[in-house]
Amino acid sequence: MNEDADASPRLVRDLMTVGVPTCPLDTAVTDLTGLMLEKQFEGVIVLDELGHAAGVVTWDELAAAYAADRAQLATAAEIMRADVPQVPPDIPLTAAAQIMRDWGVRILFMMHHAGGINYPAAMLSYRHLLRHIAGREPEELRDLGIRAARKTPVEMFIERRDAARKNAGHSSR
Secondary structure, eight states, rough: OOOOTSOOOOBHHHHHESSSSSETTBBHHHHHHHHHHTTTTTTEEEEESOOEEEEEEEEHHHHHHHHOOOTTTHHHHHOBSSSSBBTTTTTTTHHHHHHHHHHHHHHEEEEEEEEEEEOOOOOOOEEHHHHHHHSSSSSGGGGSSSTTOOOOOHHEEEEEEEEHHHHHHTTTT
């Protein structure tokens, strides 16, 4: 969060979630929908073969595909929104909320440009804004923002490795 841990978040970077769910162009909508429901994702960036953000699938695109009776056989590429609604992380949250309303979207992305690739780095959704409204204590938002308490990539790797070893040990008995 801000330098002052008790300060209320004011900028997108103070509430955004770092890390964005992605999928390839050929992901089946049925699989994508199951993943989004299971993980409670509000949107997934669709990546092309080179890793560039090609579009986004949100609950809105899934509902539109369902209404058009295309959800069962379509791929992410066939239903995605081709433009990725994006903002910089250093704008006020109130401005981001107004942009969402003006653009008719429920999720915004912060993109990173490196090595000629444009890929998603973070996101801000209605859920973030609503949690901020409902939050009474700074502790309730500790998992959000650029300063969120999160495991390092090495810690996550070790955790997954140890879990895989444990599972492999149980399956060999």
